Amino acid sequence: MRFATQAIHIGQAPDPTTGATVPPIYVTSTYTQAAPGEHKGYEYSRTQNPTRQGLEACLAALEGGAGCAAFASGLAAENAVFTALLRPGDSVVAYGDLYGGTYRLLERVFRPWGLATRYATDTSPAALAELVDATTRMVWLETPTNPLLRLLDIAGIAAAVRDEARSLAPHRAPLAPGLPDVVVVVDNTFATPALQRPLALGADLVLHSTTKYLGGHSDVIGGAVVAAAPAVLEPIRFFQNAAGGVPGPFDCFLVHRGIKTLAVRMRQHCENALRIAQWAAGRTEFERVVYPGLPTHPDHALAARQMCGGGGMVTVVLRGGLAAARRFMSRTRLFACAESLGGVESLVNHPASMTHASVPRDVRERIGLTDGLVRLSVGIEDADDLVADLEQALQGT
Numbered sequence: 001m002r003f004a005t006q007a008i009h010i011g012q013a014p015d016p017t018t019g020a021t022v023p024p025i026y027v028t029s030t031y032t033q034a035a036p037g038e039h040k041g042y043e044y045s046r047t048q049n050p051t052r053q054g055l056e057a058c059l060a061a062l063e064g065g066a067g068c069a070a071f072a073s074g075l076a077a078e079n080a081v082f083t084a085l086l087r088p089g090d091s092v093v094a095y096g097d098l099y100g101g102t103y104r105l106l107e108r109v110f111r112p113w114g115l116a117t118r119y120a121t122d123t124s125p126a127a128l129a130e131l132v133d134a135t136t137r138m139v140w141l142e143t144p145t146n147p148l149l150r151l152l153d154i155a156g157i158a159a160a161v162r163d164e165a166r167s168l169a170p171h172r173a174p175l176a177p178g179l180p181d182v183v184v185v186v187d188n189t190f191a192t193p194a195l196q197r198p199l200a201l202g203a204d205l206v207l208h209s210t211t212k213y214l215g216g217h218s219d220v221i222g223g224a225v226v227a228a229a230p231a232v233l234e235p236i237r238f239f240q241n242a243a244g245g246v247p248g249p250f251d252c253f254l255v256h257r258g259i260k261t262l263a264v265r266m267r268q269h270c271e272n273a274l275r276i277a278q279w280a281a282g283r284t285e286f287e288r289v290v291y292p293g294l295p296t297h298p299d300h301a302l303a304a305r306q307m308c309g310g311g312g313m314v315t316v317v318l319r320g321g322l323a324a325a326r327r328f329m330s331r332t333r334l335f336a337c338a339e340s341l342g343g344v345e346s347l348v349n350h351p352a353s354m355t356h357a358s359v360p361r362d363v364r365e366r367i368g369l370t371d372g373l374v375r376l377s378v379g380i381e382d383a384d385d386l387v388a389d390l391e392q393a394l395q396g397t
């Protein structure tokens with residue numbers, strides 16, 4: 001099956017007892033056993049739930065992975081990855097322009113726990129490999145990055161950090177049998193498997209906030225981890241059952257239902273975002289327009305190689321700084337001023353004061369996240385209406 005077919009059919013077999021074309025939502029905490037230990041493979045819903053398993057099977061197929069573990073949020077999924085695969089004394093290497101919540105989790109929860117993260121300021125494979133030392137067991141990549149939409153070369157970075165790790169600690173025992181020396185994780189929330197398949201490019205794990213494009217309708221919080229190999233998934237699955245953080249069946253249903261239209265939604269997100277980026281590039285009120293699908297983007301060639309579409313996010317920097325950004329954002333009507341992204345409805349966000357407020361100012365400025373920067377999550381409304389909305393919002397900036 002190809003992508004759009006998998007999205008609709010995997011984990012969605014008709015209900016065998018009634019023939020219901022859409023399988024029921026299994027709202028149950030437990031399962032009745034014929035005699036102690038005599039059951040149909042289901043004992044308790046933290047451990048197994050058919051609605052969750054359907055979603056996990058579908059996500060694993062879409063990313064081309066060996067398996068998937070779903071969580072109650074993207075950050076719960078991240079927590080599972082760090083806790084299940086790392087130990088105090090280990091270190092992580094990441095590129096500095098990260099989702100704010102990931103940065104907060106690494107700095108405020110895991111650094112005190114004993115896990116240090118070093119952040120690269122340059123996107124090149126050599127810059128990330130240079131930060132690898134004998135304690136490094138994970139590389140965390142977000143591409144496109146948020147909100148500056150830089151691209152990281154997944155295949156190039158995976159190869160460079162693995163070479164570096166091997167040369168530093170050739171005899172280091174892995175934490176669990178079959179785990180790679182350095183686990184390469186890609187947060188694929190922005191691109192989705194419709195536009196980018198990190199496991200095929202050499203990543204070991206893909207992380208998702210299913211809250212965003214996968215759910216796609218701004219009505220559910222969820223997360224998931226997809227692993228290339230069973231050995232990498234196994235400790236995360238163990239953690240999922242041992243520590244919880246699992247999504248409920250209704251949430252799994254909503255995400256799975258959203259995924260059915262992912263292929264067609266992503267095409268429209270890309271088309272609308274390119275249209276808005278091209279319009280914005282012609283307006284003098286913007287000092288900068290960032291979109292991977294524009295030939296002026298610094299990583300345009302890598303985007304063409306690594307992704308099949310520029311995505312639905314457009315970042316603009318207003319010449320008038322903070323005051324202009326605030327005026328612009330309070331005037332949009334279709335673009336709702338809100339955190340989050342990836343829904344069918346367009347949203348506008350001010351990272352410096354909203355999603356990235358937990359990132360210290362000096363770090364923000366070093367990576368170019370200035371006060372005039374505004375992030376657009378371009379929805380799938382009519383593009384003419386979206387352009388008209390932004391045009392009227394620019395008046396008075």
Ligand SMILES: *Cc1c(COP(=O)(O)O)cnc(C)c1O
Pocket residue numbers: 073074075076099101102142146187189190208209210211212221222223
């Ligand atoms: C939203 C987001 C997360 C966190 O996911 P939640 O579902 O909000 O917990 C992680 N990474 C990226 C890139 C995100 O956009």
